[in-house]
Amino acid sequence: MQFKFDHDTDTLVPFLLKAQQYIQDKLIPGNNEELLNKCKFIITEFCINGIKHSGERQSFFDIYLDNRRLVIEKKDHGSPFRPKAYNKQMTLPLAETVDTIILMEDDYNRLNMQRIDEYSVRFYVENIHSAHTYKQQVINEHFGLIIICCSSDSFIYRHHAHDGLNIFTASIQLL
Amino acid sequence: MLLEIKEMDKLVAAKITEHEANLNNAEQFKEEIFALIDNGHLRIIISFEKVNYVDSSFLGAMVSCLKHALSKGGDIYLADLQKDIYSLLVLIRMDKVFKIYKTEEEGASSI
Numbered sequence: 001m002q003f004k005f006d007h008d009t010d011t012l013v014p015f016l017l018k019a020q021q022y023i024q025d026k027l028i029p030g031n032n033e034e035l036l037n038k039c040k041f042i043i044t045e046f047c048i049n050g051i052k053h054s055g056e057r058q059s060f061f062d063i064y065l066d067n068r069r070l071v072i073e074k075k076d077h078g079s080p081f082r083p084k085a086y087n088k089q090m091t092l093p094l095a096e097t098v099d100t101i102i103l104m105e106d107d108y109n110r111l112n113m114q115r116i117d118e119y120s121v122r123f124y125v126e127n128i129h130s131a132h133t134y135k136q137q138v139i140n141e142h143f144g145l146i147i148i149c150c151s152s153d154s155f156i157y158r159h160h161a162h163d164g165l166n167i168f169t170a171s172i173q174l175l
Numbered sequence: 176m177l178l179e180i181k182e183m184d185k186l187v188a189a190k191i192t193e194h195e196a197n198l199n200n201a202e203q204f205k206e207e208i209f210a211l212i213d214n215g216h217l218r219i220i221i222s223f224e225k226v227n228y229v230d231s232s233f234l235g236a237m238v239s240c241l242k243h244a245l246s247k248g249g250d251i252y253l254a255d256l257q258k259d260i261y262s263l264l265v266l267i268r269m270d271k272v273f274k275i276y277k278t279e280e281e282g283a284s285s286i
Contacts, residue, residue: 108268141238143231150266
């Protein structure tokens with residue numbers, strides 16, 4: 001089913017509740033609290049991403065089951081994702097020489113971006129074990145992509161160069 | 176004001192008065208906590224009792240406040256987190272960044 005989200009923080013919580021209700025009623029009956037929380041975190045951050053970065057007034061969500069995976073997909077025609085690594089801004093299409101790059105790293109998490117092809121990438125997070133003391137800790141202040149990675153089993157971004165469509169896809173493997 | 180302030184023995188308790196802690200009020204939260212720290216209130220326990228929703232923008236503001244407090248020799252503590260907000264912090268390992276107490280009272284008596 002497709003849901004339209006108007007890029008406005010005031011509509012975020014009602015939108016979230018509607019999407020959660022749909023997941024609970026139609027896709028994953030019962031009260032799987034952990035799974036519903038992960039869906040909530042992913043949808044919230046997709047919405048925030050749309051509001052902050054797309055430059056568009058709305059985005060569209062597809063939420064569905066694919067075999068034993070719950071898929072949450074956000075689509076918009078806004079600005080393409082522009083990865084930044086080591087303060088160097090990259091643009092699509094990604095050169096073939098790009099493989100895996102670190103987008104962000106602190107004392108707790110490392111956010112990686114792996115090239116799939118020139119217009120698509122996969123994000124994943126690795127845990128870091130800091131040697132710093134509590135008072136010296138280095139902490140990142142940007143959590144959107146990290147939250148989506150940590151809440152899903154797969155997180156992919158694709159851009160369609162011919163029509164400008166951006167597709168963010170997070171999926172959760174069901175037991 | 177986003178925060179309801181209560182001065183205690185060794186620290187200040189700051190209760191968030193809105194149900195949603197998000198992009199809309201993250202900057203205000205940061206300004207109010209920074210002002211407390213800059214006025215010498217270096218140990219602050221933040222109560223999330225009323226909050227049922229937190230997004231990445233607000234988490235970023237929380238970390239920024241913690242860094243500011245630590246740089247001045249202070250600290251920020253969290254309390255009264257709803258279960259799903261606590262789950263979010265654990266998921267992204269922020270439970271290792273902040274000292275978290277079940278309740279504001281528990282924090283106040285332990286700190």
